[in-house]
Amino acid sequence: MPADAEYIVEMKHITKRFPGITANDDISISIKKGEIFAFLGENGAGKSTLMSMLFGMYEPDEGEIFVRGEKVSLSSSNAAAALNIGMVHQHFKLIPNYTIAENIVLGIEPVKKALGIFPYIDIKSAEKKIMDLSRFYGLEVNPKKKIEEVNVSTQQRVEILKMLYREAEILIFDEPTAVLTPQEIEFLLDTMRELRKKGKTIILITHKLEEIKQIADRCAILRRGKLVEVLAIAESSTREMANLMVGREVSFIREKSPPKFGDVVLEVEGLSVKNENQFEVVKNVSFSIRKGEIFAIAGVSGNGQVEIADAVAGLAKPSKGSIRLAGRDITAEKIRRRIEEGIAYIPEDRQKYGVILDFTLQENLAVKQYYLPPFSKKGVLQEEGFKKYAEDLSRRFDIRSGQGTRTLTRSMSGGNQQKAIVAREISLDAQLLIFVQPTRGLDIGAIENIQNQIIAERDMGRAVLLISLELDEVMNLADTIGVIYNGELLRISAAPELTPNEVGKYMMGVKS
Ligand SMILES: Nc1ncnc2c1ncn2[C@@H]1O[C@H](COP(=O)(O)OP(=O)(O)O)[C@@H](O)[C@H]1O
Numbered sequence: 001m002p003a004d005a006e007y008i009v010e011m012k013h014i015t016k017r018f019p020g021i022t023a024n025d026d027i028s029i030s031i032k033k034g035e036i037f038a039f040l041g042e043n044g045a046g047k048s049t050l051m052s053m054l055f056g057m058y059e060p061d062e063g064e065i066f067v068r069g070e071k072v073s074l075s076s077s078n079a080a081a082a083l084n085i086g087m088v089h090q091h092f093k094l095i096p097n098y099t100i101a102e103n104i105v106l107g108i109e110p111v112k113k114a115l116g117i118f119p120y121i122d123i124k125s126a127e128k129k130i131m132d133l134s135r136f137y138g139l140e141v142n143p144k145k146k147i148e149e150v151n152v153s154t155q156q157r158v159e160i161l162k163m164l165y166r167e168a169e170i171l172i173f174d175e176p177t178a179v180l181t182p183q184e185i186e187f188l189l190d191t192m193r194e195l196r197k198k199g200k201t202i203i204l205i206t207h208k209l210e211e212i213k214q215i216a217d218r219c220a221i222l223r224r225g226k227l228v229e230v231l232a233i234a235e236s237s238t239r240e241m242a243n244l245m246v247g248r249e250v251s252f253i254r255e256k257s258p259p260k261f262g263d264v265v266l267e268v269e270g271l272s273v274k275n276e277n278q279f280e281v282v283k284n285v286s287f288s289i290r291k292g293e294i295f296a297i298a299g300v301s302g303n304g305q306v307e308i309a310d311a312v313a314g315l316a317k318p319s320k321g322s323i324r325l326a327g328r329d330i331t332a333e334k335i336r337r338r339i340e341e342g343i344a345y346i347p348e349d350r351q352k353y354g355v356i357l358d359f360t361l362q363e364n365l366a367v368k369q370y371y372l373p374p375f376s377k378k379g380v381l382q383e384e385g386f387k388k389y390a391e392d393l394s395r396r397f398d399i400r401s402g403q404g405t406r407t408l409t410r411s412m413s414g415g416n417q418q419k420a421i422v423a424r425e426i427s428l429d430a431q432l433l434i435f436v437q438p439t440r441g442l443d444i445g446a447i448e449n450i451q452n453q454i455i456a457e458r459d460m461g462r463a464v465l466l467i468s469l470e471l472d473e474v475m476n477l478a479d480t481i482g483v484i485y486n487g488e489l490l491r492i493s494a495a496p497e498l499t500p501n502e503v504g505k506y507m508m509g510v511k512s
Pocket residue numbers: 018019021022023041042043044045046047048049050401402411412413
């Protein structure tokens with residue numbers, strides 16, 4: 001019996017389990033042809049899993065899927081493609097040294113026969129078809145360029161064109177804006193509007209409320225594997241969506257008691273740092289941070305702020321200047337020494353520098369002190385010590401993992417990996433905590449949690465150096481703000497003396 005014809009996709013009572021976790025628990029949703037339907041949920045809520053089943057990557061343990069009213073079995077991505085379903089994944093699946101055209105036609109290359117006998121790939125006709133699509137949807141690309149030569153936003157355009165080339169009618173986007181700049185996001189949202197206008201059905205997975213508000217018609221909210229609600233966007237506020245997503249009242253403003261500053265912990269004087277091309281990216285920067293103070297460096301990405309953090313942590317070598325920790329010069333000190341002296345560092349690239357993906361959660365949480373008790377006794381590692389420590393941190397920082405503290409870190413969601421790094425570094429009992437983009441890519445529940453932890457550390461008398469590209473985050477957390485532009489700290493002020501507007505102006509290099 002065909003199901004409701006109004007709907008292009010229906011998922012009924014879908015359940016999907018992974019070892020130790022029910023990723024989707026009895027979820028039923030219906031999506032109309034020609035709408036932009038969003039899935040909203042915290043990291044790990046089950047959004048990608050649910051859509052992967054529509055894309056044929058997994059099969060549900062229970063439940064049924066209908067496409068255009070017909071019950072379907074989506075056992076592979078080819079089966080999905082045959083039903084005109086396409087997906088742009090969170091991590092692109094393109095081949096770097098192939099051209100854009102070669103990537104788009106991969107697997108369905110148009111073949112011609114030379115002299116009527118010898119088959120060859122007709123890349124000319126593929127390029128023409130790509131150019132036609134590209135013009136029709138306003139998705140500019142040069143099909144002859146190699147993937148490794150183009151930026152992330154263009155690569156994403158290639159993924160979209162790849163779907164359209166395969167005549168996709170149902171387009172699934174998994175967190176498409178996570179890798180884009182604000183201007184690129186605007187462009188992508190325009191593209192989605194254009195696709196909708198041309199009759200495509202769009203499914204958008206995201207945890208960003210603003211995007212949903214701007215573009216979606218309806219939105220399903222998932223929480224911990226369950227469907228909480230389906231909302232019409234025009235009739236819903238972002239606050240309502242936020243609360244449903246997190247499952248409690250969330251606050252966008254942080255409660256912060258007045259600061260109680262103590263002795264100076266970090267003194268940076270006349271610091272300059274050169275990049276690998278010997279270009280000075282930090283120029284004669286001086287500042288200090290006291291106990292109980294959050295010093296935030298605000299600035300547009302790439303203005304030298306990360307290099308300052310790297311220099312203090314020992315990852316970058318200053319070309320000039322000095323760094324003192326609690327009065328002691330550490331300018332030339334090794335990284336390990338700095339850790340022992342009390343510097344904790346939460347880096348920007350968490351997968352590269354933050355965690356070891358093939359370690360378990362409990363191993364990662366103790367990776368900096370595994371050789372000390374209770375993790376190690378007389379040189380023998382103590383499983384119990386690791387486990388208890390990890391359980392305690394998981395509770396405090398709301399780290400969620402499928403198989404408890406022995407979950408392989410690789411299988412955890414990005415948000416939970418990030419929480420694990422923050423938990424680990426904060427618990428090192430450091431005098432100075434350096435956070436670089438601590439909440440990047442996280443959903444509002446996790447952001448609230450981490451920001452509150454940063455404030456708690458400050459209230460315990462630690463010095464905090466915060467590097468953030470988010471003006472909201474700077475304004476919410478900082479006691480003191482330094483604005484960086486082109487490697488220089490243009491202004492340092494007590495936070496209450498600056499409005500967001502003024503900070504924004506300095507960030508653009510306006511001096512007075
Ligand atoms: N292949 C897998 N193996 C084991 N667990 C998984 C796998 N894929 C996802 N999970 C788990 O299922 C839950 C839902 O994940 P996911 O669908 O990726 O969430 P979201 O996309 O909402 O962030 C998470 O707890 C995640 O760790």
